[in-house]
Amino acid sequence: MAGRAQAFSDPTVIALASERFVPVAENCSPLQSQRDAKGEFFRLVAEQGHYAGHTYPTGTRQGYYTFTADGKVLAAMNSRDPQRMIDLMQTALRRWHTLVDLAVATNGHAGNGAASRADAVPDYVPARPSLYPEGGFVLQLAARDLPREVDTRKDDWRRHAWNLDYAWFTRDEARSLVPEILTPGNRKQAPREIVRRLARFHLRDFVRGEPSVWPEEAIRHGELIAEIVEVSGDRVRLALRGAILLQREAHWVRPEDGEERRSDTGFDATLVGAATWDAARRAFTSFDLLAAGPRCGANQYNNRSDDLGPAPMGIAFTLAGHEPRDRTPPHTIYHRDYFVA
Amino acid sequence: MTNASRIPQTHRLILVRHAHSSVDPARPAREWGLADDGRAAARRLASLAVFDHAAGFYAGPEPKMLATLAPVAAEHGQQVQPEPGFAETHSEGWLGGEQFLSTVHRFFETPDQPPAPDWETAAAAAARFAAAVERLRARHAPVVHPGHALPATFAIASGGRMLTAYLSHLLGYSAERALEAWHRLKMPDIAVVELAATAPPRVVILFGTLAV
Numbered sequence: 129m130a131g132r133a134q135a136f137s138d139p140t141v142i143a144l145a146s147e148r149f150v151p152v153a154e155n156c157s158p159l160q161s162q163r164d165a166k167g168e169f170f171r172l173v174a175e176q177g178h179y180a181g182h183t184y185p186t187g188t189r190q191g192y193y194t195f196t197a198d199g200k201v202l203a204a205m206n207s208r209d210p211q212r213m214i215d216l217m218q219t220a221l222r223r224w225h226t227l228v229d230l231a232v233a234t235n236g237h238a239g240n241g242a243a244s245r246a247d248a249v250p251d252y253v254p255a256r257p258s259l260y261p262e263g264g265f266v267l268q269l270a271a272r273d274l275p276r277e278v279d280t281r282k283d284d285w286r287r288h289a290w291n292l293d294y295a296w297f298t299r300d301e302a303r304s305l306v307p308e309i310l311t312p313g314n315r316k317q318a319p320r321e322i323v324r325r326l327a328r329f330h331l332r333d334f335v336r337g338e339p340s341v342w343p344e345e346a347i348r349h350g351e352l353i354a355e356i357v358e359v360s361g362d363r364v365r366l367a368l369r370g371a372i373l374l375q376r377e378a379h380w381v382r383p384e385d386g387e388e389r390r391s392d393t394g395f396d397a398t399l400v401g402a403a404t405w406d407a408a409r410r411a412f413t414s415f416d417l418l419a420a421g422p423r424c425g426a427n428q429y430n431n432r433s434d435d436l437g438p439a440p441m442g443i444a445f446t447l448a449g450h451e452p453r454d455r456t457p458p459h460t461i462y463h464r465d466y467f468v469a
Numbered sequence: 470m471t472n473a474s475r476i477p478q479t480h481r482l483i484l485v486r487h488a489h490s491s492v493d494p495a496r497p498a499r500e501w502g503l504a505d506d507g508r509a510a511a512r513r514l515a516s517l518a519v520f521d522h523a524a525g526f527y528a529g530p531e532p533k534m535l536a537t538l539a540p541v542a543a544e545h546g547q548q549v550q551p552e553p554g555f556a557e558t559h560s561e562g563w564l565g566g567e568q569f570l571s572t573v574h575r576f577f578e579t580p581d582q583p584p585a586p587d588w589e590t591a592a593a594a595a596a597r598f599a600a601a602v603e604r605l606r607a608r609h610a611p612v613v614h615p616g617h618a619l620p621a622t623f624a625i626a627s628g629g630r631m632l633t634a635y636l637s638h639l640l641g642y643s644a645e646r647a648l649e650a651w652h653r654l655k656m657p658d659i660a661v662v663e664l665a666a667t668a669p670p671r672v673v674i675l676f677g678t679l680a681v
Contacts, residue, residue, distance in 0.1 A: 172674065172678065175661065175673050175674055176517070176518050176519040176661075176674070176679075177518060178521075178522075179617075179619070180481065180519070180522060180619070180620075180622070180661075180673075181479060181481050181619055181620035181622070181663060181673070182617060182618075182619055183477050183479070184475060184476055184477050184617060184618045185475075185616070185617060186617075199678070199679075200516075200517055200679055200681075201517070201518040201519065202516060202517075202518055203518050203521070204518055204521075223515075223516035223517075223518075224516070226512060226513060226515065226516045227513050227516045227681065230509045230510075230512055230513050231509075231513065231681075
């Protein structure tokens with residue numbers, strides 16, 4: 129998110145990345161241990177880069193890598209600074225030309241290690257099963273801070289930060305949001321499981337980073353009500369409203385020094401929205417829900433230590449499309465509690 | 470603040486087999502420099518980011534080893550430091566073709582015995598190489614950044630028999646595996662080996678993977 133807001137909104141970075149490179153985005157977390165050709169290739173790349181051998185305080189390999197098709201890294205770093213990104217790509221281009229020009233001059237070629245390595249690793253097998261709810265109900269989320277009366281945030285990327293995520297629900301869960309009898313005025317309370325998933329996994333303060341999920345006990349209150357406002361043939365229009373209150377004391381240990389940190393965190397979200405249900409297709413054809421209200425506190429990875437609040441935050445949910453990108457899994461999809469039968 | 474006691478005492482060695490040398494049977498191999506294509510390959514090595522975190526560049530005293538790593542060191546504003554402990558295993562005389570290969574086979578099959586008169590044994594060579602590595606490990610500490618630390622990393626250029634003998638010693642290769650590894654080496658070639666205080670040594674990137 130911060131990378132998009134800073135480095136990848138710079139015109140020079142955009143031009144270099146789109147005209148001189150083949151951009152690839154991947155989630156490094158599973159690839160760091162994925163036991164297949166894809167994971168093997170990622171580790172080959174990562175072990176030449178800025179975090180090669182990095183085990184302390186974590187083993188993360190996140191960052192930006194420029195590399196040849198056969199896995200030679202030309203330059204790598206983990207920084208969101210646009211100028212450093214430009215420097216990285218220019219270094220990579222200079223090195224690429226050295227590789228290629230000298231290889232041609234000596235009648236060689238730029239890479240001869242790929243074929244033997246490809247023979248040595250197994251075919252691509254996803255390390256984790258896809259949990260995508262085929263035929264189900266998929267929402268795209270956008271999170272950002274909302275305007276404040278008094279704004280003490282630094283006037284840099286933090287004022288403009290926003291982030292995306294997806295939320296997955298099954299086809300049956302979609303139906304469970306709609307009143308049984310399709311008559312205007314009828315209401316339906318969303319099942320506990322839907323409210324729980326929204327609250328724990330999707331009302332996180334991920335505007336600036338990647339916080340962990342809310343624990344079950346953080347849900348102090350939660351309800352979402354759908355009321356039929358109009359029925360026209362198979363088309364059922366619904367008004368959505370509700371509220372979710374999340375509170376907990378976050379605590380974590382800084383791996384750098386072993387020091388324990390604590391912060392009172394919370395999100396007092398008011399839910400409001402509208403949706404259209406197609407009774408013949410038994411699917412939503414539109415779904416817009418806004419969760420807005422004051423958030424507070426910091427946790428290990430949400431980059432809020434300088435913005436404890438309370439301050440307003442909004443998370444907008446809308447129906448996802450059908451492009452490949454719209455099958456991007458939710459950030460927390462592999463949490464054991466995401467789908468609970 | 471970083472707690473120093475928590476930082477893993479880990480080292481990474483970037484092992485570099487020298488580039489293609491200019492063979493001159495009239496002179497000892499230890500005096501050979503690089504051929505034209507070897508010099509070009511050495512310059513290509515300087516394009517690889519794997520060297521970006523190397524804190525030092527060391528080579529055996531042979532010209533072909535120093536010349537292989539020189540462009541890489543220059544790319545990083547450094548110079549190659551000669552280290553006698555990283556010299557190729559000592560040999561005497563010119564052995565052409567089959568005679569040379571059979572001698573190398575004996576070198577790995579009977580590591581405690583000279584494979585030919587006045588040749589260094591594989592065991593002795595591995596011991597001096599390992600001793601030089603240990604001296605450098607004492608000199609290079611893990612690199613601590615705000616919030617994270619990286620292994621101490623340095624590059625070593627040497628010869629094919631020497632590097633294979635060292636890896637065999639370090640990782641317990643059989644004679645067959647050592648021979649196979651030696652036969653598969655390219656010129657130049659790179660491997661990355663990790664030495665940790667609390668874990669067995671391991672090869673992170675195999676020879677042959679990043680050939681230029």
